[in-house]
Amino acid sequence: MAETPIRFGILGCADIARKVSRAISLAPNAAIYAIGSRSLEKATKFAASNGFPESAKIYGSYDAVLDDPNVDAVYVPLPTSLHIKWAVLAAQKKKHILLEKPVALNVGEFDQILEACESNGVQLMDSTMWMHNPRTAKMKEYISDTHKFGELRTINVVFTFAADQDFLENDIRVKPDLDALGALGDVGWYCIRAILWAYDFNLPNSVTALPGTIFNKAGVIISCGASLHWEDGKIATFHCSFLANLTMNITASGTKGSLHLNDFVIPFEEKQASFTTATESKFTDLVTGWVPLPSHHTVMTDVPQEACMVTEFSRLVKSVKNDGGVVEKMWPTWSRKTQLVLDAVKASVEKGGEAVSLS
Amino acid sequence: MAETPIRFGILGCADIARKVSRAISLAPNAAIYAIGSRSLEKATKFAASNGFPESAKIYGSYDAVLDDPNVDAVYVPLPTSLHIKWAVLAAQKKKHILLEKPVALNVGEFDQILEACESNGVQLMDSTMWMHNPRTAKMKEYISDTHKFGELRTINVVFTFAADQDFLENDIRVKPDLDALGALGDVGWYCIRAILWAYDFNLPNSVTALPGTIFNKAGVIISCGASLHWEDGKIATFHCSFLANLTMNITASGTKGSLHLNDFVIPFEEKQASFTTATESKFTDLVTGWVPLPSHHTVMTDVPQEACMVTEFSRLVKSVKNDGGVVEKMWPTWSRKTQLVLDAVKASVEKGGEAVSLS
Structure with missing residues (x-):
């Protein structure tokens, strides 16, 4: 049965x-x-x-x-x-x-x-x-590989989309009484999550909002960015906004390798998802090209990422409900850390770009 | 003859x-x-x-x-x-x-x-x-197209390479008496140039060094970044370093389009150079993919970019030398603006990340 x-x-x-x-x-x-x-x-x-x-x-x-x-x-x-x-x-x-x-x-x-x-x-x-796309696990495997990627040093993440006039006037994401975090809470959430994911959810020491935050008339953030840094010189930057054409970019550079993709939140196509890696990239003798060339990786995704998410969530629920298992704390811990950094970015925005400590 | x-x-x-x-x-x-x-x-x-x-x-x-x-x-x-x-x-x-x-x-x-x-x-x-690669002109055409790209809102540029121990100890680019500007002068120059190029050489209002600058023992910058901003909310960020795998990324987002490439300074291959554009990108009805998909563009470069540069320079020299022409001021003006922003980033680094005004 x-x-x-x-x-x-x-x-x-x-x-x-x-x-x-x-x-x-x-x-x-x-x-x-x-x-x-x-x-x-x-x-x-x-x-x-x-x-x-x-x-x-x-x-x-x-x-x-x-x-x-x-x-x-x-x-x-x-x-x-x-x-x-x-x-x-x-x-x-x-x-x-x-x-x-x-x-x-x-x-x-x-x-x-x-x-x-x-x-x-x-x-x-x-x-x-x-987070549940099979591509994400493959990318994690790559950036965790000390031989191929080394140690992550810097990551830049961008998530923007060009909202239309109706969105900018009426969507819940621009309303202070509904989604008061605006672009930071919506698209910025993904940028922060990607950065924490890449850094194994080690929190940065501090967060500094970048100049140039744009608010709507109601005071909701519709464009902003931040710089995150860790004690040992690791850094990250992100930019999120409702005001520029759809962009979902991750550029991560480690001591030995680098990772790129341009569709990290919603893959270009449902049935497959790609990313590019480059390891120990050098130049040709006369510096007229790269050796080796970067590698493109495609992961088939016959089950869409949101269905993978529901499957994983339901697996955990079943374990608690039917099999006497305990709740999996990893997911809420990751949620909390993402929210914590998001709060710090918001605080830094409110302090005019002053660094906000997280340690 | x-x-x-x-x-x-x-x-x-x-x-x-x-x-x-x-x-x-x-x-x-x-x-x-x-x-x-x-x-x-x-x-x-x-x-x-x-x-x-x-x-x-x-x-x-x-x-x-x-x-x-x-x-x-x-x-x-x-x-x-x-x-x-x-x-x-x-x-x-x-x-x-x-x-x-x-x-x-x-x-x-x-x-x-x-x-x-x-x-x-x-x-x-x-x-x-x-600047002289035929790809650069094609990219400029795209980001200047008000219908396809709209108005540039944000650009992120990264140029890093992983220097070996010998470079980090002995190269002129880490010596305060030779190339005292270190990674900022070497790889950072290209990032700043790309940003100015994208913004039609309109200088930013101010420049803020990002936290996390790394110096060598002699006090030369070997890793740093900055955020640039313009009065009307346009922004740019860049990161440059000798400490992470070769990365040469431009991500530019306009109100209607976006542009990506991962080899802006030295194309992956000498004979051709590519970039990716996306215009008025939307999602499928259920937000499970992009419509339209981004477009890939390849420009043939039978003449390497440095030979294009020498040809253009020699054309200008010949005009002055043989044809009674006047010197072309565009190139030195662009050099000067790049240096001006570079100086501002250095000043901001020295002031611990304080904003440095350029207006």
């Missing part, structure tokens, strides 16, 4: 929930069980247009999803300002939580979510999908 | 002079005429091992090259600290000057060189070879 899949309830009809609903359907160990919205009509429409099973429960509130004893886990794509309320409630109702990023408005709020999850024994994972 | 080529004298036997000697041979309007070194033996060896014509004059001093009335132009690959002396002398001897970068230890010195060139009516060009 097949194992019962982990049954998901979805809180709200956010656009991103379409993609994650599909991912839940694609994951072999997960199933869509319920959706709740403040509007029953919206929830009904969402379920119909996203191919939910006939049996899916349609609720007119988030509470109803949390009160359904058959819901094992919830996916929370609500605006950041609502995370603390609904993630804490979900944990109290013993629901495992797949939480959209940024995980909270600040690390203080996130710690309350964490505490609720811990005291109720539920698994928490943030929805940073690219 | 074929036109007489511009006759070059080369000052010194620097390693880079091997590549430029070959470029002079390849350029249709240039010829190697003389080489001078403090050691006649070294000059003789250099001429023999670099295929100089039998007729080439071999001199045991730089002065002898400058005193030869048949020398039209000199190539000056001497350590930066010697540029002011020899470039000024060359100008006074009415020799046109192809000058290695960084052009001087600071803009004050460069202004003396400029003054000597202007008052003696000689052409000056710095030896930033990639």
Whole structure:
């Protein structure tokens, strides 16, 4: 007999929930069980247009999803300002939580979510999908290879997209009462995560916002950047913005090798993902070319990265729910560190680019 | 009857002079005429091992090259600290000057060189070879296209290479009495030039050195970076170092398009050079891929970029020498702006990362 899949309830009809609903359907160990919205009509429409099973429960509130004893886990794509309320409630109702990023408005709020999850024994994972792409594991393998990559010295990460006028006026990501962290919380989250991922989640000693932060009229960041540094001279920079054409670049240089890719958050194509490496690159005798040439690597991704994420999350949930396992702390620890650095960048922005210590 | 080529004298036997000697041979309007070194033996060896014509004059001093009335132009690959002396002398001897970068230890010195060139009516060009690669013109065309690229908002440039122990101990680029600007003057020059090139040589309002500068024991910079910003919110960052694997990355994002390349200074291969562009990049409906995909562009370079440089320089020299033309001020103006920003970065490094104004 097949194992019962982990049954998901979805809180709200956010656009991103379409993609994650599909991912839940694609994951072999997960199933869509319920959706709740403040509007029953919206929830009904969402379920119909996203191919939910006939049996899916349609609720007119988030509470109803949390009160359904058959819901094992919830996916929370609500605006950041609502995370603390609904993630804490979900944990109290013993629901495992797949939480959209940024995980909270600040690390203080996130710690309350964490505490609720811990005291109720539920698994928490943030929805940073690219972490689960098989390409990510391959890249990690490369930058962890002391012979091929050596020690990471510097990494630059850029994530921008050109928001249209409607987005810049109406999207929740530019509203101080909804996603108050703006571009830093949205695209900046990914940049910070990539930097921490590359540095094995060792926190930088300090963080300095770069000059040139742009705010909207409501005071929300729509473009900014920062420089991060570690005691031993390792550094990182990132730039994030809603004001420049879609760019998702990682350039990482180690003592022996380097890594490049231009689509780290959303791969160019769903079925495959690539990256470029170069190891001990030298010049030809007359400095007219490189020896060796960089290598291109392509990883097949028949299962999309968000489905890999749901599969991994559901595996952890199943372990806790059915097999007496303990929650995996790695994921919430990574979420917390990402939020901590994000908070430090915000603090540095607010102090006009003063360095903010993290040690 | 074929036109007489511009006759070059080369000052010194620097390693880079091997590549430029070959470029002079390849350029249709240039010829190697003389080489001078403090050691006649070294000059003789250099001429023999670099295929100089039998007729080439071999001199045991730089002065002898400058005193030869048949020398039209000199190539000056001497350590930066010697540029002011020899470039000024060359100008006074009415020799046109192809000058290695960084052009001087600071803009004050460069202004003396400029003054000597202007008052003696000689052409000056710095030896930033990639500026002359046909790829560079194609990239410029793209980022100047308001429909395809829009307005440049942010650019990140990285140029690092992993110097070996011998370089880090003995190369002129780590010696305070020779190339005192270290990695900033060597690899940083190219980063700054790329940023200015992308911003049409509009100087930034201010420059801020990033935390994490690394000096060698003699106090020479071997790793550093900076953030540049313009009044209207445009920004740039760069990182340069002798401590990480060869990386030559440009990531530029405009309001409508973006540009990437990973080999901007020395193309991977001599015969062709590529870059990637993306215009009005969006996501697929479910945000599982990009539409459209980025475009790859390859430019054939049958004539290497350094030979293109020598050809252009010689064309300008010929215009002044034979055709009553005036010197082209664009090139020395670009050299000066690059040096000005470089000086500002150095000043900011020395002030512990304080912003240095350029306006």
